[in-house]
Amino acid sequence: MxxxxxxxxxxxxxxxxxxxxxxxxxxxxxxxxxxxxxxxxxxxxxxxxxxxxxxxxxxxxxxxxxxxxxxxxxxxxxxxxxxxxxxxxVPFGLSMLAPVLQKFGSKEQQDYWLPRILDGSDWWCQGYSEPGAGSDLASLKTRAVRDGDHYIVNGQKTWTTLGQHANMIFCLVRTDPDVKQQEGISFLLIDMNTPGIEVRPIILLDGTHEVNEVFFDDVKVPVENLVGEENKGWTYAKYLLTHERTNIAGVGFSQAGLNTVKRIARAEMAGGKPLMANPHFAARVAQVEIDLKAMATSNLRIISAAAAGGAPGVEASMLKVKGTIIRQEINDLARRAVGPYAMPFASEAIEGSNEALPDPHEAGPVAAQYFNNRKLSIFGGSNEIQRGIIAKVMMGGGQ
Structure with missing residues (x-):
């Protein structure tokens, strides 16, 4: 290549x-x-x-x-x-729902929803995880019962990112409770303004409002908002997740983060040598840079193949695992590089003390990014689950 x-x-x-x-x-x-x-x-x-x-x-x-x-x-x-x-x-409409609609949606759904994603008419969020169904997504319990021209939806979703802004949500719902878990799931498009929907904020440790709980109480959803076939939603969900996992790899953001770490570590700090002069720290930076270059090459190869033949397979799981490990390592290196200046909510105590940094403002987001990105190895299917998928496929057990 x-x-x-x-x-x-x-x-x-x-x-x-x-x-x-x-x-x-x-x-x-x-x-x-x-x-x-x-x-x-x-x-x-x-x-x-x-x-x-x-x-x-x-x-x-x-x-x-x-x-x-x-x-x-x-x-x-x-x-x-x-x-x-x-x-x-925000990836939910553009990078997650849209590929599903383009492959499995009806012509009417494509003609209506895709232009609205592009022009910003709709802000989408994702209704996958539930309090008892995260990594084990197939155990979801939110029910959708057919009633004439509508489905009646009852249940709860959680960790709904930016759901407070969304006017639409794509949801996995159980439409047949009497079959194998994966075979009784459907994929619905639901208007967030429908009566019976309640969004409750989940406030994170840093005080920000990023995720939510979403409750459904006898919510009526038109049958035409079913994507594909009833009870085939697990197939569409897996297709969507391969696109999400590839996006989570975040090569560009990792490279930008690594550049920031190197810039800080090469600056002479007050009263001492540059941090990069520390052989242990320099070795960690070198290793993550090697890993990032290797992943960037793999990412190019995988998305090239996907462009020719649809969604990537187990390769998406590989990218997700390695990409999240790299991003978390870079976050940790950044936190170590700025030291106590990364402490959240301590600006008054250390005001002016970070002037030795190349840019005193660089310390500000370090702690928040470090803690927030701990989630990377969990969402989109935890890294433990992805390793199981990789092992199963590579050892000949299928996907």
Whole structure:
């Protein structure tokens, strides 16, 4: 595999850099760099900027309004977006639901929902996890009972990311309780404004509101909002999860994080040598950089193959495991690099004491990122579950 960019790819990289320089609002990139909340308005603004350029849906086919970029173009864009501190687009509609609709949805569903994802009419969230069904997702208990032209939905979802902003949710629901768990699940599209839906916030340790509980009490959902066939939802769920796991790898964001760690560690700190002079720390940085380069190559190869033949298989699990380990290691290195300046809520006690850092503001988001990204090895299917999938497939047991 030739890892050098062609002239056309270098020209595309220059185009992306110019776009980031000219179109990415400075106040937006500053918020991302400092770890501040972008908020719904900011997310929607960046969504609209990318959509006006035609770059919002890089992996969608052109017939659905996407850019239909190849793997290298997507890799370049992700690298440059992370390097310029661009917001990460909320993935639920664009990168998770849309591939399912494009492969399994009806023509009517594609014609209605896909344009609304692009123009921002709908903000989607994901209704998968339940209090008793996380990594063991097939044990979900939220029920949907057919009643004429509607399904009546009752149950609860949890850890619903940004559900407080969403007007739509795609849900896995149990439509046949009398068969094998995986065979009685369906995939429904539900309007969050329907009577009987309640969203309750889950406040995280750092005081932020990122995730929610969602309750369904006799919620009526039109039958036409069923994606594909009834009781075939597990097939669609697995297809969606392969796309989610590939996205979790986050090569571009890992590279940007590693660059920050190296910049801090190479600076001469007050009263001492650069942290990179410590052989143990330098060895950890070198190892994670080696791992990241290897994963970036694998990521290019896997998404290239997926572009030619649909969703990746067990390779998505491999990327998810390795990608989350790398990102968490980089978070830990950043926390160690800034030391006590990473302490949350201690700015008054150490005011002015972090002036030796290349950028005193770099310490701000370190602790929040470290703790928040502990979840990476859990959501999208825990790394323990992914290792089991890998072992099963590689040892000839099927998928």
């Amino acid at each position: 030739d890892l050098s960019y062609t002239d056309e790819e270098l020209a595309f990289r220059d185009e992306v850099r110019a776009f980031m320089r000219d179109e990415l609002p400075k106040e937006m990139s500053d918020k991302i760099r400092l770890g501040d909340e972008l908020g719904k308005e900011g997310q929607e603004k960046w969504h609209a900027i990318l959509n006006s350029k035609g770059w919002l849906a890089p992996n969608w086919p052109k017939k659905f309004g996407g850019a239909e970029w190849n793997a290298v173009q997507r890799h370049i864009f992700e690298e440059e977006a992370a390097a310029h501190h661009a917001p990460r687009i």
